[in-house]
Amino acid sequence: MSTSRFSNINTEKRESPRLVIGFDPAGEQRTAMNDRILIYYHTATGNTGWLTGEIARRLEEKGCAVALRNIAHQRDTTDIGNYDLIGFGCPVMGFRPTFSMTDFIESLPMQQGKAAFIYASCAGISASSLWILSQLLSTKGYEVAAAEQFRGEISWPVARVPGIIPDRGRPDTRDLPAIMRFSAAIYDVLKRRAEKIPAAPCAVPFASLNPFSYLGRTNKAAYLRFIMGSKHVDQSRCNRCGLCEKYCGSRAISLDPWPAFSDACCGCWGCYSICPQKAISAFMGPKWQYREKVNYLDARAAEDL
Numbered sequence: 001m002s003t004s005r006f007s008n009i010n011t012e013k014r015e016s017p018r019l020v021i022g023f024d025p026a027g028e029q030r031t032a033m034n035d036r037i038l039i040y041y042h043t044a045t046g047n048t049g050w051l052t053g054e055i056a057r058r059l060e061e062k063g064c065a066v067a068l069r070n071i072a073h074q075r076d077t078t079d080i081g082n083y084d085l086i087g088f089g090c091p092v093m094g095f096r097p098t099f100s101m102t103d104f105i106e107s108l109p110m111q112q113g114k115a116a117f118i119y120a121s122c123a124g125i126s127a128s129s130l131w132i133l134s135q136l137l138s139t140k141g142y143e144v145a146a147a148e149q150f151r152g153e154i155s156w157p158v159a160r161v162p163g164i165i166p167d168r169g170r171p172d173t174r175d176l177p178a179i180m181r182f183s184a185a186i187y188d189v190l191k192r193r194a195e196k197i198p199a200a201p202c203a204v205p206f207a208s209l210n211p212f213s214y215l216g217r218t219n220k221a222a223y224l225r226f227i228m229g230s231k232h233v234d235q236s237r238c239n240r241c242g243l244c245e246k247y248c249g250s251r252a253i254s255l256d257p258w259p260a261f262s263d264a265c266c267g268c269w270g271c272y273s274i275c276p277q278k279a280i281s282a283f284m285g286p287k288w289q290y291r292e293k294v295n296y297l298d299a300r301a302a303e304d305l
């Protein structure tokens with residue numbers, strides 16, 4: 001067990017499931033190639049980070065080499081060509097993938113039929129988030145070969161006000177079967193590539209009967225920023241640790257000398273939730289709405305911090 005550098009980041013929240021459901025690669029057909037996978041992920045409060053770490057762990061157990069990049073501070077795209085498969089994972093916010101992730105994808109260099117997989121964590125209304133991700137990636141020359149969504153404890157402080165929090169603690173060991181199925185599907189993509197079998201198309205449909213799909217399509221970062229309201233830093237609490245700046249997925253914070261917020265902010269509430277000093281307040285979020293446990297901002301937090 002590691003001790004976090006950050007007092008409110010509880011790396012004990014979710015036990016390492018390494019031995020809970022072990023993956024037995026013995027029966028798997030290994031490819032001759034050294035499968036190299038690169039995953040870009042965004043996480044505002046750690047749910048998607050945890051999923052990312054567990055997906056990576058399962059793929060590594062199958063013999064793949066997996067590199068993880070939190071797009072808040074690891075944005076290198078120059079070596080994408082060195083990888084066989086690229087993953088993209090993020091939370092759903094405002095019925096769509098986070099603007100941090102979609103803005104990042106828009107900035108990617110063009111590819112020609114590069115295989116990709118996508119996943120999202122949400123509190124129950126993903127709407128057409130995976131469709132939005134797959135459409136955007138296809139405009140960048142990626143072919144999405146596997147897609148999945150997972151449940152995560154609601155991270156929107158406003159929705160936490162009533163105190164009824166479904167799926168509290170998720171994703172956690174309850175989600176391991178789905179994680180293993182998804183990892184197997186990703187690995188299957190690599191096997192097919194190695195055996196030169198055409199990739200099975202992964203249809204990611206637009207949920208046309210779901211009204212939230214249309215809200216998600218038309219949503220704007222400025223709306224989410226507006227809904228969050230103006231942010232304020234209590235200088236008597238802030239110790240200028242830089243955590244909010246490092247993990248802002250939209251790189252909207254600069255310490256100057258106190259945290260200052262630019263219009264790149266997409267209203268994800270990440271800074272508000274992760275600040276160890278509870279120094280950041282927002283118009284819509286009084287102190288008592290803070291999540292008590294935020295972790296896995298780095299997908300391998302339990303091992304790396």
Ligand SMILES: Cc1cc2nc3c(=O)[nH]c(=O)nc-3n(C[C@H](O)[C@H](O)[C@H](O)COP(=O)(O)O)c2cc1C
Nearest residue numbers: 044045046047048091094095122123124125152155
């Ligand atoms: C501003 C905001 C908007 C959200 N909107 C949605 C939504 O439209 N649908 C949904 O299912 N969950 C929504 N959520 C919940 C998150 O998707 C969910 O808690 C997710 O697991 C958070 O992932 P993270 O910890 O990796 O940031 C929202 C959360 C926030 C903070």
Ligand code: SF4
Nearest residue numbers: 238239241242244275
């Ligand atoms: S606002 Fe919080 S996270 Fe940001 S620098 Fe200050 S103490 Fe650190």
Ligand code: SF4
Nearest residue numbers: 248265266268269271
């Ligand atoms: S400034 Fe805060 S709320 Fe805005 S994008 Fe960055 S982490 Fe999210």
